[in-house]
Amino acid sequence: MVKEKISCWQGSKILYNLCMGKVVVVRRDGDPTTDRLSAEGYRPLVASGLKALSGEADVTSAIRRYIPAGVIGMKINGLTSKLNSTPVALTEVLSSVLEQAGTEDNDIVIWERTNRELVEAGFTLNASSFGRRCLGTDTDGVGYGRRFYSSGEVSSLLSRVLTDVVDYNMNLPVLKDHSIAGLSAGLKNMFGAINNPNKYHDNNCDPYCGEVNNLGPIRSRNRLTIIDATRVQYQGGPGYMAGYMARYGGLVISDDPVAADRVGLEVLERLRLENGLPTLEDAGRPAKYLRSAEALGLGTADFSRISLTVLFVNAEGGIREGELFG
């Protein structure tokens, strides 16, 4: 009888609430260093984060909730060499989790725009049929496809790593300030999958960040966003500026790319505030593309509608719930 009383509006609202983005932030407990984490440092964060996001008891089941068997890409951000690119250690941990879950090592593909960026970020190139693969779109025989994919104002060719090599993709950006977009995290990182990113930086990259992520192969293949926020450059990005690096000690993990970025934005804004800087909006670069991305149905940009879990993991493996800050 109750069901009969639900109006269309109420029905829509229920669906709306059911679709709210779920995000897990998992942080190191009591670790003040701004040094990069080793694989051993990342391992408990990845395991705890994925298990909390999925509700699974073990990490291999957890990752399989989001990444089915197949060829799995990891799109890194390699803009700033070893200084502030996606760490090799994080990809090693994720690769080993995938391998434990049954993925062949050669079915793991770490990728970025160019081989040069990968090498400078500390990765070892491997386009062979043996071992984990690591390749730039500019690898011989790869390049960009010949078909234009369009969404709104965006029309681009896509990296054939994404369209022809991998079945699913994990987006592994680093959290940082961006001089135009305001926020550089997961959505912005996928500019590295298109042939013409320079065309889509007007108007604080809005609505382009959303539209790039709405391109068919990107939207369908991206299954998980893991933002490295262990060290955050809160000003002066996307290039590296040592004076604006802060420790946050966490990963932001979600299968909702917009919600992941929205939580990342919260962290970035807080670090800016703590360091006496204006908000991104006051600095003239609001991350307004998040709203546009939400309007495209890519995920949740409204922070109040994000189901956020924050975990702290200590050196002994102990876990406690906590707040985004503190």
Added chain:
Amino acid sequence: MNRRTFLRMAGCSAAAGVMSHTDMLPEVLGGIQNACAFDYTDKLSEVEARYYRRLDGGGIECELCPRHCRITDLERGYCGVRENRGDVYYTLVYGLPCSLNIDPIEKKPLFHFLPGTTAFSLATAGCNVNCKFCQNWEISQSRPEQTNNLDFGPEAIVRMCRARSVPSIAYTYSEPVVFFEYMYDTAVMGREQSIKSVVITGGYIEEKPLADLLSVVDAIKVDLKAIREDYYREVVRGELKPVLDRLVQMRKSGVWLEIVYLVVPTLNDSEADFRDLSVWIKNYLGTDVPVHFTRFHPQYLLQNLPVTPQRTLETAHRIAKAEGLEYVYLGNLPGHPFESTYCPGCNEPLIERRGYRIHRNVVSDARCPKCNRQIPGVF
């Protein structure tokens, strides 16, 4: 195996076929020496760009084109070929053409500039607009990492022109404004060797760099893509006003100028468009500037539109002539009588063309042989 090794192993002919814009490469280069001596390079140039300023608080502002991109460290401008590295702005394509051909000058098209000659034509990757109809989008909308580039500096270009007796160099195909430094230095070096330079451009450039460029080149053909701002905003991703201002600047400079207007069905093909364009040219540039109305073919992001009907082009011609323009041509219509030049005084056929070929040229000392009227241009 890297790309270079692959291309060597595949042989030069196959290598040249990798990019459509390098199809002519062995033919062009083969006359000088074995084309295999020319190698693609994966390197980008690190030549400091001109026309930029450093910003307080970091970053630079590019002052080459009206976009005035503000670019922080490791980022590039809209063109994709100029990059900020530690607040020093670099051109990444200096001496790195991705397209080389020897073309008839009529292909540019320049109809009043050394008719019947050839132009050594070159382009690099990149463009500062993003026209939905671009016929060279494979290079213009690419970054230099995405094209096959040759290591071919200004000296090599000039040397090749002299060896092949090519009288001019054309900076064309993509948008030469974005490889300004390479173009400028090549033009200077060419002029020292009596080789002329012609620029095929959208004219989306700032006043100062254009003034500098006009001092070293001999002719400019501008693609005036529409006479409406909304078209520039939506179809071109640029602005009309700066282009009109630069056209006036070009005209005043005395450098030879011709204009192309690509007629795109339903988008810029109304009679009002043709009339507004013709009136503006008459009022601000003069009636003796050659204007080419050219036929659109579906390309790039405008695959949904038909080829421009011949009748539409003839309407454009009729309106432009009625408004008083004296040299009005139709392009991409091989064999049409309006490909040819007629004397505005006596209507005598002066230069008869079919496609890019000239079948008859009776212009003598830049004058009509029948009525002795002076014909503008460089003959």
